[in-house]
Amino acid sequence: MIDAVRWVRTPENRHEVHVLDQRLLPLRTEFVVCSDHLEMASSIRDMVVRGAPAIGIAAAFGVALGSQSFRADAGIPYSDYMEGVSRILGETRPTAVNLFWALNRMKALWFPESDSVLPAGTELLFQEAQHIKEEDVRLNMAMGDHGQRLLPETCTVLTHCNAGALATGGFGTALGVIRAAVGAGKIIRVFADETRPYLQGARLTAYELMEDGIPTTLITDGMGASLMAKKKIDAVIVGADRVTSNGDVANKIGTYGLAVLSRAHGIPFYVAAPFSTIDFSLSSGDRIPIEERSPDEVTHIGPDIRIAPEGVSVYNPAFDVTPAEYITAIITEKGVFKPSEIRSMAP
Numbered sequence: 463m464i465d466a467v468r469w470v471r472t473p474e475n476r477h478e479v480h481v482l483d484q485r486l487l488p489l490r491t492e493f494v495v496c497s498d499h500l501e502m503a504s505s506i507r508d509m510v511v512r513g514a515p516a517i518g519i520a521a522a523f524g525v526a527l528g529s530q531s532f533r534a535d536a537g538i539p540y541s542d543y544m545e546g547v548s549r550i551l552g553e554t555r556p557t558a559v560n561l562f563w564a565l566n567r568m569k570a571l572w573f574p575e576s577d578s579v580l581p582a583g584t585e586l587l588f589q590e591a592q593h594i595k596e597e598d599v600r601l602n603m604a605m606g607d608h609g610q611r612l613l614p615e616t617c618t619v620l621t622h623c624n625a626g627a628l629a630t631g632g633f634g635t636a637l638g639v640i641r642a643a644v645g646a647g648k649i650i651r652v653f654a655d656e657t658r659p660y661l662q663g664a665r666l667t668a669y670e671l672m673e674d675g676i677p678t679t680l681i682t683d684g685m686g687a688s689l690m691a692k693k694k695i696d697a698v699i700v701g702a703d704r705v706t707s708n709g710d711v712a713n714k715i716g717t718y719g720l721a722v723l724s725r726a727h728g729i730p731f732y733v734a735a736p737f738s739t740i741d742f743s744l745s746s747g748d749r750i751p752i753e754e755r756s757p758d759e760v761t762h763i764g765p766d767i768r769i770a771p772e773g774v775s776v777y778n779p780a781f782d783v784t785p786a787e788y789i790t791a792i793i794t795e796k797g798v799f800k801p802s803e804i805r806s807m808a809p
């Protein structure tokens with residue numbers, strides 16, 4: 463299975479985290495080695511690692527790396543230092559709530575240690591980060607099992623962005639449902655939106671599904687409507703970066719349009735996401751902070767090839783919010799819910 467974030471112990475008994483550089487896929491497979499929280503924060507901000515659950519896992523390892531870098535002789539109490547580590551990691555990407563969920567979960571471990579840290583404390587933080595990662599794979603498999611039951615024996619699915627192994631601890635959310643359906647013997651064919659402007663669909667989803675031998679056709683983002691009109695799509699399945707308590711869903715820009723199209727064509731629109739993606743503190747999606755990214759992502763293909771005139775004005779929100787009314791069901795590790803049922807699942 464593709465492994466986006468790997469915990470490695472060096473021969474000198476130091477910890478490193480090797481992050482698969484998703485900016486280079488599918489052309490090159492290289493890892494960025496993170497030895498401290500600053501390197502991990504850069505990896506998250508610069509999209510070396512991306513996808514809501516994977517961002518959370520990377521941030522959890524970032525906390526552990528930060529603890530490893532603590533110097534007692536620097537004159538700052540451990541708890542203050544770790545607050546700073548957590549803040550730096552929390553300032554990387556604003557939309558995926560899994561990031562803040564993971565930082566809070568890690569904080570529960572380091573907070574009680576206050577002014578000093580034992581080597582066992584740092585070790586414990588790495589173990590917890592690894593635990594979050596392994597747990598995520600189990601949750602994805604449970605989600606896959608629940609979700610695949612919604613699909614007919616033979617089915618063509620449209621997906622947007624990448625909600626696969628690369629975006630999670632492994633297996634994937636939306637792609638996990640597809641993998642589980644294939645595992646259950648169903649005949650699944652996938653249309654993958656290329657996902658402008660960052661091309662997660664073309665570069666990552668097509669790559670992942672082809673590695674698994676799942677029949678995949680790459681399309682550009684504007685083609686979904688015509689395929690739906692021709693009755694070539696049976697279901698749409700996407701992941702999520704944040705679900706609010708009323709069932710609204712933030713996901714990759716373009717998701718909302720697909721949901722409206724699905725409604726217009728009578729096609730079910732499913733969102734697959736673990737409970738760590740649900741933000742029960744927000745009443746609706748208009749409160750979700752939406753990340754705006756560099757204009758270069760729109761004016762260029764990759765870092766170097768300019769496709770728009772110099773000086774053109776650009777708007778580049780990375781996510782949109784799909785109102786709950788357009789969502790058929792939200793697939794979680796605890797089962798399948800109508801968006802209106804999410805609120806009642808609050809812990």
Ligand code: MRU
Pocket residue numbers: 512513514515558622623624625626629630634635636662700701702703713714715780
């Ligand atoms: O900007 P990205 O690549 O981090 O955006 C990823 C998405 O929008 C995914 O669909 C979402 O995080 C779910 S990943 C299981």
